[in-house]
Amino acid sequence: MNVLALSDIHRSFHPGVPVLNGVDLGVDAGEVVGLLGRNGAGKTTLIHIAMGMLQQHEGTVEVFGLDPHRQPVEVKRRVGFVSENQNLPAFLRVREVIELHRGLFDSWDDDMAQRLIERFELRMGARIKTLSKGQARQVALLCALCHRPELLLLDEPAGGLDALARREFLEASIHAMSDTGTAIVYSSHYLSDVERLAGRVVMLHDTKVLIDNSIDELHESFSIALVPHRPQGTSDALLALPECLGVRVRSDAVHAVFRLDPDDARALITQKLGVSDSVCRTAGLEEMFIEIAGGER
Amino acid sequence: MLIVVDPSSGVPVFRQVMDQVRFHIASGLLQAGDELPPTRSLSAELGVNPMTISKAYNLLERDGVLDRRPGRPLVVAEMEPADLDLEKVNQLQSALGEAVRAARQLDIDPEEALQIFGDLLENEEKED
Numbered sequence: 295m296n297v298l299a300l301s302d303i304h305r306s307f308h309p310g311v312p313v314l315n316g317v318d319l320g321v322d323a324g325e326v327v328g329l330l331g332r333n334g335a336g337k338t339t340l341i342h343i344a345m346g347m348l349q350q351h352e353g354t355v356e357v358f359g360l361d362p363h364r365q366p367v368e369v370k371r372r373v374g375f376v377s378e379n380q381n382l383p384a385f386l387r388v389r390e391v392i393e394l395h396r397g398l399f400d401s402w403d404d405d406m407a408q409r410l411i412e413r414f415e416l417r418m419g420a421r422i423k424t425l426s427k428g429q430a431r432q433v434a435l436l437c438a439l440c441h442r443p444e445l446l447l448l449d450e451p452a453g454g455l456d457a458l459a460r461r462e463f464l465e466a467s468i469h470a471m472s473d474t475g476t477a478i479v480y481s482s483h484y485l486s487d488v489e490r491l492a493g494r495v496v497m498l499h500d501t502k503v504l505i506d507n508s509i510d511e512l513h514e515s516f517s518i519a520l521v522p523h524r525p526q527g528t529s530d531a532l533l534a535l536p537e538c539l540g541v542r543v544r545s546d547a548v549h550a551v552f553r554l555d556p557d558d559a560r561a562l563i564t565q566k567l568g569v570s571d572s573v574c575r576t577a578g579l580e581e582m583f584i585e586i587a588g589g590e591r
Numbered sequence: 592m593l594i595v596v597d598p599s600s601g602v603p604v605f606r607q608v609m610d611q612v613r614f615h616i617a618s619g620l621l622q623a624g625d626e627l628p629p630t631r632s633l634s635a636e637l638g639v640n641p642m643t644i645s646k647a648y649n650l651l652e653r654d655g656v657l658d659r660r661p662g663r664p665l666v667v668a669e670m671e672p673a674d675l676d677l678e679k680v681n682q683l684q685s686a687l688g689e690a691v692r693a694a695r696q697l698d699i700d701p702e703e704a705l706q707i708f709g710d711l712l713e714n715e716e717k718e719d
Contacts, residue, residue, distance in 0.1 A: 485599070489604070493640055575692075576602070
């Protein structure tokens, strides 16, 4: 069953300049979706629409079959949310912030809260404003996890954290996932974290969903082709192929990302362009992201 | 048991886990009846999605490499010596997959590629 169903979402902040222009995203129970895209690609906008914090101009949003804008309390009770720009009340102490959240949710899990307090070594008497970025984010994650949400929306949760804090954040989310089967939608610029956590990757590009595939498909059935510059018009010829997701002209060669495994990509290039000395290989998410985000299509 | 994953390598993590378990079995580090770490703890230690680990374990179980009995930890399955030999061959084959792709893309003919592999093996033995 879909815990989150966004369909044909349109949203702009300035007339005529859409941020999201017909975006569909369905997330099943227990699924972990990594949401990628350049700065300004609309990741935060999409997450805010899912949370009911922002209203779409067109399209429908359902969270557990409910409308987050019309039934905000019912939805928020079952959703956890952590973002890079989240502000916890600065003058409250850690204990008070946790108590506040505990009072809001019937489903609050004291054991889980205690485990996370120990794991994160949180100082319960410290005021929020005295915490480091990493500690504040840990408090936010604790508050988001301990009411055992069915859906966790993480908007760049690791932004500004050091490698160890990021890893601990990841591990705590992973435990929550195996304990409660929480579905996670997770936007991050740390692509190796996305590769660790996500079962599925959705990439927003040019106001639309460009990629929506399992991480295993991205690793095995997508490839990067390096195609020699000559003859003229190589990049246009590549762009004309429907399986080509983007082309970037570099000094060494034309780089192209294909929705095909390396053997098929190479065969296609040979057949359509008559170029037999292209080199095709699979790639990690970061390399793929750079080729697509930095290229043209 | 040592399992290391590199999520950015372009090889799916579930496949990296499968390959390493199979390699440890072929090399004798893991033997029939040895227990594998539970999905939950391995996924937390490697910092990867638990579904990835269960996918790897399920496929290994399907292939007869691992043995799951209700209520017991997952263990390495009993294997015939002939199957173990076959497993070694499989390991080498999968390690050579990359080399085969390179040879094809570089247009090196099969005989020359064999010669190169033979030379490398010989040099390695001399160094040992």
